[in-house]
Amino acid sequence: xxxxxxxxxxxxxxxxxxxxxxxxxxxxxxxxxxxxxxxxxxxxxxxxxxxxxxxxxxxxxxxxxxxxxxxxxxxxxxxxxxxxxxxxxxxxxxxxxxxxxxxxxxxxxxxxxxxxxxxxxxxxxxxxxxxxxxxxx
Amino acid sequence: xxxxxxxxxxxxxxxxxxxxxxxxxxxxxxxxxxxxxxxxxxxxxxxxxxxxxxxxxxxxxxxxxxxxxxxxxxxxxxxxxxxxxxxxxxxxxxxxxxxxxxxxxxxxxxxxxxxxxxxxxxxxxxxxxxxxxxxxxxxxxxxxxxxxxxxxxxxxxxxxxxxxxxxxxxxxxxxxxxxxxxxxxxxxxxxxxxxxxxxxxxxxxxxxxxxxxxxxxxxxxxxxxxxxxxxxxxxxxxxxxxxxxxxxxxxxxxxxxxxxxxxxxxxxxxxxxxxxxxxxxxxxxxxxxxxxxxxxxxxxxxxxxxxxxxxxxxxxxxxxxxxxxxxxxxxxxxxxxxxxxxxxxxxxxxxxxxxxxxxxxxxxxxxxxxxxxxxxxxxxxxxxxxxxxxxxxxxxxxxxxxxxxxxxxxxxxxxxxxxxxxxxxxxxxxxxx
Numbered sequence: 001x002x003x004x005x006x007x008x009x010x011x012x013x014x015x016x017x018x019x020x021x022x023x024x025x026x027x028x029x030x031x032x033x034x035x036x037x038x039x040x041x042x043x044x045x046x047x048x049x050x051x052x053x054x055x056x057x058x059x060x061x062x063x064x065x066x067x068x069x070x071x072x073x074x075x076x077x078x079x080x081x082x083x084x085x086x087x088x089x090x091x092x093x094x095x096x097x098x099x100x101x102x103x104x105x106x107x108x109x110x111x112x113x114x115x116x117x118x119x120x121x122x123x124x125x126x127x128x129x130x131x132x133x134x135x136x137x
Numbered sequence: 138x139x140x141x142x143x144x145x146x147x148x149x150x151x152x153x154x155x156x157x158x159x160x161x162x163x164x165x166x167x168x169x170x171x172x173x174x175x176x177x178x179x180x181x182x183x184x185x186x187x188x189x190x191x192x193x194x195x196x197x198x199x200x201x202x203x204x205x206x207x208x209x210x211x212x213x214x215x216x217x218x219x220x221x222x223x224x225x226x227x228x229x230x231x232x233x234x235x236x237x238x239x240x241x242x243x244x245x246x247x248x249x250x251x252x253x254x255x256x257x258x259x260x261x262x263x264x265x266x267x268x269x270x271x272x273x274x275x276x277x278x279x280x281x282x283x284x285x286x287x288x289x290x291x292x293x294x295x296x297x298x299x300x301x302x303x304x305x306x307x308x309x310x311x312x313x314x315x316x317x318x319x320x321x322x323x324x325x326x327x328x329x330x331x332x333x334x335x336x337x338x339x340x341x342x343x344x345x346x347x348x349x350x351x352x353x354x355x356x357x358x359x360x361x362x363x364x365x366x367x368x369x370x371x372x373x374x375x376x377x378x379x380x381x382x383x384x385x386x387x388x389x390x391x392x393x394x395x396x397x398x399x400x401x402x403x404x405x406x407x408x409x410x411x412x413x414x415x416x417x418x419x420x421x422x423x424x425x426x427x428x429x430x431x432x433x434x435x436x437x438x439x440x441x442x443x444x445x446x447x448x449x450x451x452x453x454x455x456x457x458x459x460x461x462x463x464x465x466x467x468x469x470x471x472x473x474x475x476x477x478x479x480x481x482x483x484x485x486x487x488x489x490x491x492x493x494x495x496x497x498x499x500x501x502x503x504x505x506x507x508x509x510x511x512x513x514x515x516x517x518x519x520x521x522x523x524x525x526x527x528x529x530x531x532x533x534x535x536x537x538x539x540x541x542x543x544x545x546x547x548x549x550x551x552x553x554x555x556x557x558x559x560x561x562x563x564x565x566x567x568x569x570x
Binding site: 014024 | 256
């Protein structure tokens with residue numbers, strides 16, 4: 001399996017601890033942890049899961065669990081940030097890993113979150129929406 | 138909600154401390170058990186800096202920042218980010234629609250400002266969309282907006298009493314006002330269509346809107362491309378906007394600071410030319426620089442200090458605003474107090490005050506008879522059982538104050554006019570001395 005990131009229609013914004021990805025096609029906004037963002041950036045269609053693990057280890061200076069990389073890929077795929085089909089090739093090792101990932105994912109936090117805009121009531125108290133006061137005495 | 142005004146002031150000071158924090162500085166946080174972090178979160182929301190503060194707080198992880206506060210700010214920041222991207226899409230779509238109808242528009246503040254100044258859409262809370270259009274295209278633009286199911290929601294004047302008065306095809310309204318707010322059909326956001334950057338009394342404090350077009354630039358948003366103000370016009374427009382609202386929202390001051398980080402890209406000779414034509418625009422810019430220094434600890438660039446020097450009048454206004462924010466947690470938000478204190482045209486000031494009084498008589502009655510200000514209390518200290526007398530003292534004090542001021546103004550204007558006439562009537566040989 002050599003996952004390939006969709007980058008042509010994705011706008012990325014780097015923040016101190018996270019990366020925001022805006023998908024122009026679907027008009028969705030995703031928030032990625034630094035680990036997930038590094039994995040997404042490295043998915044160029046030539047790297048295997050093991051390659052990605054080594055990249056993460058080199059980037060963050062700590063041993064990386066392949067299960068985390070697989071979890072990130074699963075979440076990136078679900079968010080449609082990877083090219084369709086680039087993570088669906090049968091991989092005998094992947095099946096057992098997927099089972100392991102499933103167990104881990106239940107206990108771990110999401111690496112990729114799709115953001116939802118709040119309901120339109122927050123700006124009702126915008127001070128601009130009220131007339132200016134009379135002279136302040 | 139805050140239990141006391143002091144609570145709001147304390148949290149605002151904490152917020153300012155965080156905004157001025159530099160690497161290596163010590164930052165004192167109260168122990169979690171002795172502090173309601175919700176008040177701080179509410180202060181961040183009030184001042185529109187939730188996202189900015191969250192990303193800054195992340196650098197302090199490991200210190201005494203409650204996890205619940207970080208989680209709350211994080212969630213809010215992500216929601217703000219999602220909404221900002223949504224607004225950016227609406228902005229690009231609306232600009233394109235207007236362009237297709239032959240109406241040029243300049244994106245102002247909101248997502249355009251966020252992209253131009255912060256380099257992205259995640260760090261700044263955008264509440265609505267602002268577009269500047271040419272005055273002669275206003276009527277057509279308003280009709281098109283109505284056709285696209287935007288509802289005009291006039292906030293200037295009394296539209297419910299005089300609906301015709303506040304229409305874009307009423308030349309008098311166009312001359313006096315500066316914008317028409319429109320509400321989207323799903324009420325998800327507002328779009329303010331501006332044809333000026335200040336209403337009639339604020340006009341001298343804002344950049345010349347006719348010149349904005351020849352200096353406009355293209356801006357790439359994640360959602361498309363729009364035309365927007367150049368950095369220099371944006372700087373002056375933001376300074377005027379902040380002054381108009383008496384810098385009641387710290388987000389606006391943070392915008393100025395972030396914009397000043399790009400000061401190396403400014404064409405300072407252009408700014409110098411602009412403030413030469415509109416000196417009062419220079420006054421509001423000078424005020425912004427003083428507040429950025431006093432509240433956020435950011436020194437003005439060298440060129441700014443030469444072109445936008447702070448006068449005694451500016452420093453006095455800045456000091457008053459600073460004290461309001463530090464002691465009450467917010468400025469009074471009184472636009473005309475800032476306006477009137479920055480300029481030296483007493484007759485214009487009287488005229489403006491009179492106009493506002495006539496327009497909002499009920500607010501004036503509330504202001505005089507229902508409110509007691511610190512100045513009233515400072516006049517004389519009354520015991521608790523006699524504090525009701527402040528409601529009598531206040532109107533008397535206000536009448537005396539304003540009558541004295543009006544008399545002084547008229548006298549100085551009359552004397553000034555007489556001196557000017559004498560000078561004009563003096564023989565030429567005398568004038569040359």
